[in-house]
Amino acid sequence: MRRREFILAVGGAAFAVPLAVRAQQRDELRRIGVIVQVAQDDPEAQASVAAFKAAMQELGWRNDHNLQIDLRGAAGDPERMQALARELIALKPDVILARSTPVTAALLRQTRTIPVVFTVVSDPVGERFVESLARPGGNATGFTNVESSLTGKWLELLKEVAPSVKRVAFIFNPKLAPGGGSYYTRLIEASAPSFAIKPTVVPVSGADDIEHAIDEFASKPNGGLVVLPDTATLVNRNLIVALADRHRVPAIYAFRIVVTEGGLMSYGIDVLDQYRQAAGYVDRILKGAKPTELPVQLPAKFVMSINLKTAKRLGLEVPMLLQQRADEVIE
Incomplete structure (x- = not known):
């Protein structure tokens, strides 16, 4: 091969690699839906979602880099919970993070395929979100906020x-x-x-x-x-x-x-800590785990x-x- 052709070939390959990497990064952008039961600007929601984002970043997921987070707030309105569930499901996210029993119920009425990680849910078995704590058995798992005492x-x-x-x-x-x-x-x-x-x-x-x-x-x-x-x-x-x-x-x-x-x-419970734990489950689902493989977690402390x-x-x-x-x- 002539020297000029060799340089062009090597230079072209070097130029192509970053393009391929950038294209791969765009292809690997993952989407998470988040629904909180209060208003989106409620201080409780803002602190909780900030804790979740920080934990996700520690796990290698950065918003607008390899992750897109779509946040919605229901402001305590049951009808709005249903509407927001439909809206997020239509976006076809990789996983949805839900706060509270009514938000989780709204989501699971409308999807039994998109993975759902719930937080601050009192009775996931009684609400039929999961078959059992140890083996959730469906598309939902997560974290409870209650124990019997x-x-x-x-x-x-x-x-x-x-x-x-x-x-x-x-x-x-x-x-x-x-x-x-x-x-x-x-x-x-x-x-x-x-x-x-x-x-x-x-x-x-x-x-x-x-x-x-x-x-x-x-x-x-x-x-x-x-x-x-x-x-x-x-x-x-x-x-x-x-x-x-x-x-x-x-x-x-x-x-x-x-x-x-x-x-x-x-x-x-420490709500912020539960959101950090939820990030761990979301990370595992994004990496291929199924909700049915992830046991529902009881509170570790109050x-x-x-x-x-x-x-x-x-x-x-x-x-x-x-x-x-x-x-x-x-x-």
Whole structure:
């Protein structure tokens, strides 16, 4: 081969390789749909999705490089959840990340082929999202936010910070809560006698219902609130905190963010950590694993947060031993 022809051949090959690599990178762009149950700009959603993206990046997936993330927020609206599920499924993503029971239900009504990784779901077997925790058996797997002692722990902590509590209202939206509310209802009613507490079921459908229900419940003494981890209570968390303050009613929540925004105390999963764990499952699915091969994960730990400013406003003295046990104390 002549020298000029050799140089051209080598140079052309060198030029072709980067083009091939760039083309391969474009071909390998993977698409993830993400649906959160609250509004897309809700601080809870923003923090959770940021944790997921950071974990994905640590695993080698960078948004707009080899990954495209399509984020949607349902703002607590069941009809919008259905519409967003249809919208994302039509985009044919490689996997969908879902937050909450109603969002996961909306997705699985419309696809049994696209892999779904769920987070903060209370009863995936009872909701028929999976066949069993160990062997999901379909196109969905993920992470739960409950174990059997959780509701008893809510009552125990509420009594510890407010010993005078003898009545507890537990607030939920039947359209959005696990099992229509029956999942937590059974657990709380089973736990309540151990703490000499009379439980009161308070189903609500929106802000007006919440205000009326808390106003009525707080009209009698020695009451407390257990705010269940459903979409309606999270969307309306600021209203619930304000009403609890107005009536000087102690309340315990399932999510830390409520305490950082003024709620008295919370006990529940570390939501951000669960999103980081979900990134691990999404990564494995993108690399070829099937949801049915990935067991549903139970919570590894629960975290407790206490807001001493709110306790002071409510006239409560938080025991020092309880403060020492807390993972976070806001002063």
